[in-house]
Amino acid sequence: MKQLKIHSQAFNYPIIFEENLSAKLVELGKKYKIHILIDKHVAKIYKDVLKEKKNYASIKLIDPIEDKKNIQEISSYIEYLLSNNIHKDHKLVVIGGGLVQDIGSFVAHVLLRGIEWIFIPTTLLAMADSCVGSKSGINVGKYKNQIGTFHPPIAIYIYLPFLKTLPQTEMVNGIGEILKHAFIKDGKSFNFISDNIDQFGKNQKISGEIIYQSLLIKKEIVEKDEFEKHLRKVLNYGHTFGHALEGYTNHKISHGVGVLIGMDIANYISLKKKMLSIDEFNQMHELIFSFTKNYKVQINNYDTYMDFLSHDKKVIGNEVSAILAKGIGKIEIVKTKLDVKLKNYIKGYFKHMENKS
């Protein structure tokens, strides 16, 4: 089985591509006292995964919706675990996507001042991206992701068959981050991803290899900057322009489409600023476009879009720390004024796209 090792300030942990998850869970249940937090939809579809119920000290189904990723709801999970006599030596096994990961990671960090946890990601985004990095974000009142912790799991098991039942939107959410990693870091991984991404989801071996390559890139960045001081900020590539697009469309487009088009916008601005060559712009655009071509995204009111942009957390005063590209693998953070010039670049991007189609 393929695996990587992530070096964290707390300890090192492996990511293991697991072929028989059911057997692995039984094995873990024999080794440790285990409490399971699992996405309720996953629990329903993959009943066999948890069939040996007597192996587990407790099982809690999580409803994976943003409105329940708050401190009140999470308190109730903690009370549930305490009522099931969770102890400092027990392990928490968390099965789900990024939202369930946020909850599990936070619970494991604060419960009994920290217990060990194991993560089994079930979405492509969680497998290829968010599982590495140890961050969690929880909502409090109207404030989104404003509390959180850094608490890596002791192990991550990736089980590719989960992808078979994943909705298309969720696939694109993962692809967005996979391409982002490829663009951030040139080299063997970029070549493998760009050469094979069209096969993603069709061939399990290739899917696994693409996820592995994506994780290698994320690993390199996060290991250099675990606590998000500077370098890790490049991982926001595509996100500033993407989030504003998600906001502008009232979340009619998914995060994945937002990030993909967001990178395309960032690249177009880079092209116009003469940072990026037209060849490189086109090379990246083609990869992006193969996943976004079915989504019609338009802007009618650029002032409203700029307003969404101005609320990004990377905005200080009238400047946004835009993450632009000098080439594949050459990402740069460029302080950019939120002015007419920027608005015209963005207008230019959408006009350019219209003319192409």
Add this chain to the structure above:
Amino acid sequence: MKQLKIHSQAFNYPIIFEENLSAKLVELGKKYKIHILIDKHVAKIYKDVLKEKKNYASIKLIDPIEDKKNIQEISSYIEYLLSNNIHKDHKLVVIGGGLVQDIGSFVAHVLLRGIEWIFIPTTLLAMADSCVGSKSGINVGKYKNQIGTFHPPIAIYIYLPFLKTLPQTEMVNGIGEILKHAFIKDGKSFNFISDNIDQFGKNQKISGEIIYQSLLIKKEIVEKDEFEKHLRKVLNYGHTFGHALEGYTNHKISHGVGVLIGMDIANYISLKKKMLSIDEFNQMHELIFSFTKNYKVQINNYDTYMDFLSHDKKVIGNEVSAILAKGIGKIEIVKTKLDVKLKNYIKGYFKHMENKS
């Protein structure tokens, strides 16, 4: 000004004995954007401390009662800070006793995935003991202190004048831990504390020196075992028997009296187990007794007391990890059966005390 430096895994931080707290707060307010969490009683008595209100980004009064040390209440403090635009570079200044410290430390740890905080303890217990160690404990539902974190402050300022208005019960709570530190660690600090403890509270210079010596001992233990794996457990000396006494008396006796008598019981058991000489028992007893003699503590039903003892978190199966003494500075964790023999030792202790008085 006297100071110590505490070495923590995260970073090192100083404890500074501050003579002009008001000026120090003004200075901090000029250096950083500051948000204050303060015990509402302290805020009332020491109005002058916060007189320069415009220096602070926000001030939140905390009602320091156990029932409000829960995750719901703490969420409301976090929302308050977010509504006052708290930012990752701002500092949280926490002013109060151990309970306010628990809240402040937890908030600082999880808010925006960790911000820096400064602690100003206002009780003797917090000054001489709990301010070092970086632990926090928060209640969730009916479960006490079952969630928490390790998050040291960047600096601690000790301002002795706070002791002038501290209730006697609170003084004894601090004395309990100060004597505990002295008993755990033989040497210069023990000699200074035992020779001068009768002057505590009467002479500010001596009070300051006793707190300093107490902190030196706590520092040595916590630095060796920040995350409470083993050694730090000796800090529970007196607490197992003391907590059961607090429970038995339905909290009519304070934590300080509980810990003091708890140590005396532990020493008596050590004496009966021939671990401790009668001379050393008496030497420690006299120090303890000078602070407990005004409190009449009796047990009428030893089975009920044993029942409280059996609920201690250091009990596994039918055994308690009792923290006993082989001498001053020679503390040992001894697995002890919760049996008739132990009950008779405890009975023997109270009979012995009755005969003495």
